[in-house]
Amino acid sequence: MEYFEELLKKPSLFLDESRLDMNYIPDNLPHREKELSLLSQLFLTLLTNPNSISRKILITGKTGIGKTVTVKIFGDILKKASAKRNICVKYVHVNCRKERTSYKVLIKIIRLINKKFPKRGYSPQDLLENLIEFLNKQNIHILIVLDELSYLINKGEDLIYLLTRINDDAANVQQRVSIIGIVRDLSCLNNLDFSTISTLQRNIIKFSNYSKKQIFDILEYRAQLSLKENVISKDLIKMIVESTYGNGDIRYGLNIIWKAAKIAEGRDLPFINNECVRLGSQELVPFSTLDVLKYMASQKLFFLLAIVKGLEISKMTEISFLEIMKRYNIICENLGLKPRSNSQLWNYLQEFKRESIVLINILSEKIKGRRALIQIPEINLLKLEKIIIEILKLKGINI
Numbered sequence: 485m486e487y488f489e490e491l492l493k494k495p496s497l498f499l500d501e502s503r504l505d506m507n508y509i510p511d512n513l514p515h516r517e518k519e520l521s522l523l524s525q526l527f528l529t530l531l532t533n534p535n536s537i538s539r540k541i542l543i544t545g546k547t548g549i550g551k552t553v554t555v556k557i558f559g560d561i562l563k564k565a566s567a568k569r570n571i572c573v574k575y576v577h578v579n580c581r582k583e584r585t586s587y588k589v590l591i592k593i594i595r596l597i598n599k600k601f602p603k604r605g606y607s608p609q610d611l612l613e614n615l616i617e618f619l620n621k622q623n624i625h626i627l628i629v630l631d632e633l634s635y636l637i638n639k640g641e642d643l644i645y646l647l648t649r650i651n652d653d654a655a656n657v658q659q660r661v662s663i664i665g666i667v668r669d670l671s672c673l674n675n676l677d678f679s680t681i682s683t684l685q686r687n688i689i690k691f692s693n694y695s696k697k698q699i700f701d702i703l704e705y706r707a708q709l710s711l712k713e714n715v716i717s718k719d720l721i722k723m724i725v726e727s728t729y730g731n732g733d734i735r736y737g738l739n740i741i742w743k744a745a746k747i748a749e750g751r752d753l754p755f756i757n758n759e760c761v762r763l764g765s766q767e768l769v770p771f772s773t774l775d776v777l778k779y780m781a782s783q784k785l786f787f788l789l790a791i792v793k794g795l796e797i798s799k800m801t802e803i804s805f806l807e808i809m810k811r812y813n814i815i816c817e818n819l820g821l822k823p824r825s826n827s828q829l830w831n832y833l834q835e836f837k838r839e840s841i842v843l844i845n846i847l848s849e850k851i852k853g854r855r856a857l858i859q860i861p862e863i864n865l866l867k868l869e870k871i872i873i874e875i876l877k878l879k880g881i882n883i
């Protein structure tokens with residue numbers, strides 16, 4: 485009955501496992517120095533000439549390449565620099581995916597700067613006016629970060645419209661609000677009205693994907709922070725870089741390191757070996773893929789399911805477009821749905837490729853009878869199938 489005692493007697497391989505957590509904010513951000521410096525330049529006027537302008541910035545880039553963490557660290561830098569000069573700048577980071585509605589986002593912003601604010605009884609317009617009044621009274625400039633902004637846009641809500649227009653037409657008034665929006669790609673903006681788009685598009689910072697070398701540096705740094713010395717070798721980190729590079733999501737690599745270390749501990753090893761990394765990488769589905777799947781149209785999910793099932797059943801690493809079509813038609817038939825056209829499915833395939841889910845090996849490009857072999861190299865098929873079926877179930881479709 486001494487389970488804990490036994491476990492505690494074992495030497496741990498971790499220095500601090502929370503430093504591999506995706507929400508942990510490290511002291512350094514290798515390879516994002518340029519972005520931090522650019523943000524500082526853009527917001528310098530908040531310090532040199534407080535409340536004279538309202539900056540609106542849009543940040544774009546794939547999932548897991550450090551957008552959130554970079555902006556959070558920038559927020560810290562800004563807070564410190566303004567406090568040093570006795571300028572009151574507040575930084576509020578809101579995740580729109582978590583808050584879901586404009587109302588909740590606004591309440592979150594207001595309560596972060598004014599804890600006493602009541603939770604109910606105001607319209608969004610009221611809330612906004614209340615916010616500005618409070619900022620004016622206390623002489624505060626607020627930098628609002630709307631992370632994963634696309635989740636608000638898709639709902640056709642007007643918060644972005646309101647926020648981007650605060651003080652828009654008033655000359656010589658104090659500018660109290662600056663905004664950083666974070667989106668994966670710019671296509672989600674299409675649903676906004678023209679003038680909001682043009683306001684937001686004035687300053688875009690595109691975060692580029694990390695190269696293999698950069699991913700190596702980042703993972704090595706995070707491993708150094710979290711694991712004891714010599715627990716993981718450079719070669720093993722390289723191996724993890726290889727599995728991370730495909731979709732580029734650093735969280736994927738962090739997760740493999742964590743799992744591999746846990747497996748090594750479970751086996752009483754003094755360090756992580758090859759086998760631990762292999763096992764640790766096996767059952768993970770990249771977070772970016774999960775994200776993509778959650779918002780994928782049902783028809784596309786059916787088609788992806790056809791690929792997964794086809795690969796599973798044939799036990800081959802590749803499957804032909806023709807073979808996938810057969811499986812797809814069966815799925816549609818079972819559900820009583822009209823299958824999509826060949827060219828539509830071909831487009832889906834191209835999208836899967838862009839989303840780093842499949843690899844396509846094209847044998848011939850003739851429109852009739854396109855010959856191509858399709859692979860799903862990175863993701864465990866059984867796991868992927870389960871996830872697709874679960875997502876469809878949430879949409880009320882039972883396969």
Ligand SMILES: Nc1ncnc2c1ncn2[C@@H]1O[C@H](COP(=O)(O)OP(=O)(O)O)[C@@H](O)[C@H]1O
Nearest residue numbers: 506513514547548549550551552553702734735
């Ligand atoms: N340059 C970097 N140095 C250290 N850790 C990083 C770096 N870039 C990303 N990370 C880590 O990778 C994970 C994903 O980053 P995140 O900012 O959440 O990505 P995004 O917002 O672009 O999806 C986080 O845990 C973050 O701490």
Ligand SMILES: [Mg+2]
Nearest residue numbers: 551552553631
């Ligand atoms: Mg993020």
